[in-house]
Amino acid sequence: MRNVLPVVTVVAAILALWYAAAIPLNIHQSLVEAERAGEIVAPEGANVRRDMSGLTLAFRNPSNIGDVFGQDRPRLPAPHQVFAELWDTTVEKKVTSRRSLVFHAWITISATLVGFGIGTALGIVLAIGIVHNRAMDLSVMPWAIASQTIPILAIAPMIIVVLNSVGLQGLLPKSIISAYLSFFPVVVGMVKGLRSPERMELDLMHTYSASPAEVLWKLRLPASAPYLFASLKIGIAASLVGAIVGELPTGAVRGLGARMLSGSYYGQTIQIWSALFMAAISAAVLVGLIALIQRQTLRRMGLES
Amino acid sequence: MALAGAGIVFWLLAWWANTRLARLADDAPALRLVVPAIFGITILVVWEMVARGLAIPQVILPAPSVIAERFGASTDVLWADFQQTFLKGAMSGYAIGCSAAFAAAVLADRSDFLRRGLLPVGNFLSALPIIGTAPILVMWFGFDWQSKAAVVVAMVFFPMLVNTVSGLRQTSAMQEDLMRTYAASYWQGFFKLRLPAAMPFIFNGLKISTTLALIGAIVAEFFGSPIVGMGFRISISVGRLELDMVWAEILVAALAGSLSYGVVSLIERRVTFWHPSQRR
Structure with a gap:
């Protein structure tokens, strides 16, 4: 029982790291989508951004950071997306279904x-x-x-x-x-x-x-x-x-x-x-x-x- | 049919010889090498005779001689695959993964809280099918060896971490008190007492990791690779039903696996010569 707190801490740290890693990995895609939707992002043009690091992009477009956790095909899905999919495909679907x-x-x-x-x-x-x-x-x-x-x-x-x-x-x-x-x-x-x-x-x-x-x-x-x-x-x-x-x-x-x-x-x-x-x-x-x-x-x- | 029959006769003969030799093995230690060698040769001979005698199709089980021929004829391809998968993918991942896990273990060891949290999580994670991360990592790091190295890092990290952390706990309170009476600093105590005491565990982790590294590098190639590499060659040759090539590639994998394991065991024997399991 005395291990519960340390284990919970380590797991929480892993989840936090996971969320943090999603930002630089997914920001490129979010910016492309934001630009398509007519927002102004810096710098403009997907080609210019391709070679830039995710962190730089995140710092220059802080308002788009929120989008990285809700993409359809992210490079790194956020934990809640994975758990939502797990819930959806285990509990919500019938067990005989191909999608379960x-x-x-x-x-x-x-x-x-x-x-x-x-x-x-x-x-x-x-x-x-x-x-x-x-x-x-x-x-x-x-x-x-x-x-x-x-x-x-x-x-x-x-x-x-x-x-x-x-x-x-x-x-x-x-x-x-x-x-x-x-x-x-x-x-x-x-x-x-x-x-x-x-x-x-x-x-x-x-x-x-x-x-x-x-x-x-x-x-x-x-x-x-x-x-x-x-x-x-x-x-x-x-x-x-x-x-x-x-x-x-x-x-x-x-x-x-x-x-x-x-x-x-x-x-x-x-x-x-x-x-x-x-x-x-x-x-x-x-x-x-x-x-x-x-x-x-x-x-x-x-x-x- | 006659060949297959001859194979079975050979098998019975070898069995009889091994039974006789095994009885003598207590007095002659050299026989301890002869007996398994005879067993290995018997398997090869029986395999060859049965495969040829019963005319088993190439696409099901090629005879050892066919495999050996293929091995000899395509050493350049096999060497290129070996370089790509073993030297680039597996070895770099092994080095990065093991040293990262070692560093993490040393850090975790400084804090009792961290250790109590990391050990159960690490034990849990090392029992999981980490190999499943391969498609994700291939997507992130591209098809070349970098993604294979990343898979290997993910595979070897937790077994190595768990082993190093438990190794660093091997010293008794008495020994640590002795270091304290010598007024040893943390790092003096670490290098002179705790690290050497942890070595058997660290080497255990390193040995487990050699096999895992090779498995990770090969299986990751099933999810996408350039047109070179052991996993690529295996999956492409299976598709073309060139089973002799698959077996040649498996032979390379077996050799690479046992060689790297052997090298680590050799270093272990040098480093932990004081440990009871290494004494003769």
């Missing part, structure tokens, strides 16, 4: 969740294999770690197009990218987690003459829970990014990535920003959900009070 951001967000989130599920399941299975099989550990682990340094996202367009040519379309190709991105964090985290039981604990299981399967179910898997949740949080954020990027190359018409892309084609900046915020909100909700499950599970396991 909830609809687009759901398209992206469903691909994210399917991919995240696949990636996590495969990751856990591979991690169990790595912990139990020395050959697998030695051969796969270095590559799993090295693959984290590779920009996997660059493969996204290829996966989409290749799967498209095999006849797979829609949700699944995006989920495969998501699965790929959440796979490696889960493998690395789970291997660490499954190895976290100490010598003493393993020895105790040994004295009970527990089979490897019993050690896995009763000791290793429960012990790996905190590690699993830490990697799940990284994995789901990566999955969402994967699903968004997966929408870019095919010229998809649905989903948050598609909204961003069409916004950037048609210069609809407010649309890009609202899609960006929707993506941010989705990421926050997904990570928050995992954190909630984490807290509940760990508390019931007695690992966290």
Whole structure:
């Protein structure tokens, strides 16, 4: 609770900076519109003003500063414009409408969740294999770690197009990218987690003459829970990014990535920003959900009070 | 069919060899390099044999040899793309973003209020899909590498900030009291105690950022770029179904990514030689 005031201050500072930045970025356009409407602006002529900095223009035309926060296609929309658009496209529109951001967000989130599920399941299975099989550990682990340094996202367009040519379309190709991105964090985290039981604990299981399967179910898997949740949080954020990027190359018409892309084609900046915020909100909700499950599970396991 | 069968036989053989070698690896540390190498080669061989044996079309999965050929034949194009995306876009953005985040962290560290405000916000922002700012930044900074550098700055800033801020908190009250008994000034305490103690965290941030920088620079090119660059080449070759070129470009990205990560790890080993994780 003692962090509330500092956080609010920082957020307010960011919003203030945002409004301030809108002035020099949008003033050119406002002056063009004002001149067209017959107002006198200094200096005259859009060509003369093009190379001047936004700040100089703002100082010379203080009366036009107010206009920068209400343009249709601003270079930087003001926060209230973005929130108005967000409100309009989430609450005011029906969720089944093509113009509803909830609809687009759901398209992206469903691909994210399917991919995240696949990636996590495969990751856990591979991690169990790595912990139990020395050959697998030695051969796969270095590559799993090295693959984290590779920009996997660059493969996204290829996966989409290749799967498209095999006849797979829609949700699944995006989920495969998501699965790929959440796979490696889960493998690395789970291997660490499954190895976290100490010598003493393993020895105790040994004295009970527990089979490897019993050690896995009763000791290793429960012990790996905190590690699993830490990697799940990284994995789901990566999955969402994967699903968004997966929408870019095919010229998809649905989903948050598609909204961003069409916004950037048609210069609809407010649309890009609202899609960006929707993506941010989705990421926050997904990570928050995992954190909630984490807290509940760990508390019931007695690992966290 | 016969080739694909041979591939599977090779796979089983390599598996058997790795199982034997893995048992010996405890006594011979050199085998720790051999086993993953065999695994990597096996994947390449099986891929090659299956791709050729089952005559998988080029547009779905080109064989490694085809990719290697393409790589060798178009080194000039790949080098130009590498320069544009990695050296100009990713590296300049990485340098600007990391140093800006470091400066912001040092400033934030001076005030407890600022730190308590910035840490949660920074943690929140670094989990967000920052890559989504790419279309906006491309619109602002044009199609050339400047916009890619801007995307990279936005991507690396928060992970780096969060890591540096938490690194600068690593010293204990006892250590800081010791510096005070030496009558050390703020900056003396900073350079002699707190900065070295923060180094493992700072390098962690730098390492995370190398990958993010490359991802940011490549993906930003999907939103618009001049007719050179790794992201541009990938999207244009995918459109033309020249998948061997895409794979060659991915190979460049993989090499660039692991090399830059390796360089940062090497510097880390030099700088934080005292840290338990670096001791041998």
